[in-house]
Amino acid sequence: MSEKTMEEKVEQATNSKNVSLPMSRVRLIMKSSPDVSCINQDALFLTTKATELFVQHLALSSYKNGSGKETNTLSYSDLANAAEETETFQFLTDILPKKILARDYLKSLEEMKKDDDSL
């Protein structure tokens, strides 16, 4: 473990710092939480790295469970299904509602309006 060439060390260092997401933006999102004052560098790095793992995890889980067998495409509904079925992703159910057709939505709007008018 301790015997490494210089090249290997450099490669490892580069990969280890390498985050594919902008940490400045991650910090911005973290700061938008209430009562958050200071975030130390380790915490920021860990959150950014964890977010990468999360994206991979969510994408792969949803793809595997989804209709990808025929279409080979990861779709919104694959994600919505993953949120419902996987315990780990259940915190996402509020922001991943199943979609409805526009005409159904417009219908329900009209009905709501009728209710208002009759009051």
Added chain:
Amino acid sequence: MTFCSSFMDGDSSTTDTTQLGITGEYMTGGTYVLQTQDDDGDESFNDHEDGNGSKDYFREQDIYLPIANVARIMKNAIPQTGKIAKDAKECVQECVSEFISFMTSEASERCHQEKRKTINGEDILFAMSTLGFDMYVEPLKLYLQKFREAMKGEKGITPVTVSEGLGEELTDESFTGQLPAGLITADGQQQNVMVYTTSYQQIPGVQQIQFS
């Protein structure tokens, strides 16, 4: 009303904003609005600008990570032959912000309980564990170790500068004002070409890219 009908007829005049690839809001003062999606204002922030925008332009809950970066990570995670629908990418973008907020508020709570003001690495790892992401904890510890070692090896460079220099958005933020954010839309193929051309010019000393 006159405008609406010419739009639907496919008017080929260059004042047609759909062909110019920008939303109506950028043209005359809001007499019409052409939007393919409701969150165009947020979209420009999310994909093309740094967090310099004042809070007047976006709601706090709409801060997202750049879609290009998110999409790339997704693509690398699924089998090579797989594809990703556009609305799935946007959706994961939102899920990501939710995930970050979720972790942060849990970590922040623990911090307050222990009467500390700064969220540290331990708080984050604890939050992961508590919220059902304990499978991430061990790999993250390793990554953190490597990160710390790499940081030590670079004395004199502020960690913040180094880490923020990496992993920035795929679109170069240092474009001069030639590219208003709204230009880059799904329809704007021409605009995409402009993006790449300009970024090459950013490389010092390189006048032209040789593809020989």
